[in-house]
């Protein structure tokens with residue numbers, strides 16, 4: 001055979017493969033989600049997320065120092081709220097001494113340069129396990145947005161660098177931006193969960209925070225996974241309303257959406273490699289059916305290749321060690 005082009009030339013050795021690699025993961029790509037609980041010296045493993053833990057504030061301080069030493073510079077805070085503090089108004093979410101507000105201060109004290117992002121949604125604080133205020137069977141939009149804006153302000157006051165609204169109410173980005181502006185928080189960023197789908201893959205996360213919806217599902221606010229164009233509409237509106245970073249979530253079953261959004265916007269795009277995606281790799285690896293380390297790198301590289309500029313992932317520490 002005499003071929004004009006032999007594509008295998010560019011794959012024949014580690015050196016040439018390294019030279020022509022298109023997508024390279026670095027520690028700068030990752031946001032580390034962390035789960036916080038009340039108490040002291042607590043490090044509880046989450047049953048459906050092997051080797052991932054809920055941490056008390058003292059252990060949170062230790063953890064962020066370790067992350068920083070590994071080159072991980074951004075994190076996303078979630079708190080597990082005690083049942084007695086849950087209601088239908090998000091009262092505890094606004095408590096200036098609440099667990100989230102304390103967690104923000106703890107991280108900033110332990111590691112002042114760490115970028116602190118906070119989850120903004122009512123589900124961990126809701127007696128119904130919904131992201132908004134419930135009236136009958138309805139998740140009420142506008143009253144919820146008022147609470148989300150107040151919650152964001154409370155996080156900013158505690159020292160959050162970014163708030164990350166994950167609720168999918170209409171108009172919340174504009175309301176949050178307005179509230180931050182009116183109160184002088186002109187440096188607080190908004191990372192919006194813009195295209196967040198109603199997904200079965202959030203299951204392990206809801207175990208972690210004990211936040212599963214008490215009735216119904218989240219389909220009246222989170223998106224229908226059959227839809228693609230709608231993701232672009234949601235994302236462009238969030239940018240218009242003031243989002244600094246937009247997010248697609250989940251990541252793996254939505255790589256096409258990540259690319260679609262990446263091509264449509266001029267702000268950084270993040271993707272959330274969520275709890276169920278973590279659990280699937282952990283479970284298959286535990287059975288000996290896949291190689292965990294290879295699956296982690298292949299997955300994260302695919303998410304970045306799809307168009308994610310940054311990735312929230314429970315595998316951040318593993319990935320940093322692997323790409324070392």
Ligand code: PBG
Nearest residue numbers: 121123166201202205274275276
């Ligand atoms: C809460 C929230 C969820 C996740 C992040 N923020 C769950 C949900 O919407 O039910 C999921 C993260 C994950 O599964 O890793 N609004």
